[in-house]
Amino acid sequence: MDSNSERLERSSKRLEDGYRMALETEEIGQSVLNNLAQDREKIQSARNRLNNVDSSLTQSSRLLNAMYRRVIQNKGPHVHCGNRHRRHHSPGALWNAQVRNAAQSGLCNVANVVML
Secondary structure, eight states, X not given: OHHHHHHHHHHHHHHHHHHHHHHHHHHHHHHHHHHHHHHHHHHHHHHXXXXXXXXXXXXXHHHHHHHHHHHHHTOSEEEEXXXXXXXXXXXXXXXXXXXXXXXXXXXXXOEEEEEO
């Protein structure tokens, strides 16, 4: 009888240990699932931000391309003086005189020539 009760006691202990291990495993599994859910939210948020950045970059690229096309269409030297903006197709004596006059006039302090 003693051996039967010892066997029963050992079996009960193993069952209790197995049950305790199953509970711990379930707890760890739940923790892993929670971490995965949080990671998924972070990844989705990062993906949304990336899509927004991509959209902004696409829009910026289109704008820069349009600006570049306008620059190419309007290629030539430009005289900037105060609020006046004149475009001259070819530099020459008249153009040089206008730049000199713009720089020397009392209307503004600065006259810039921009070669586009």
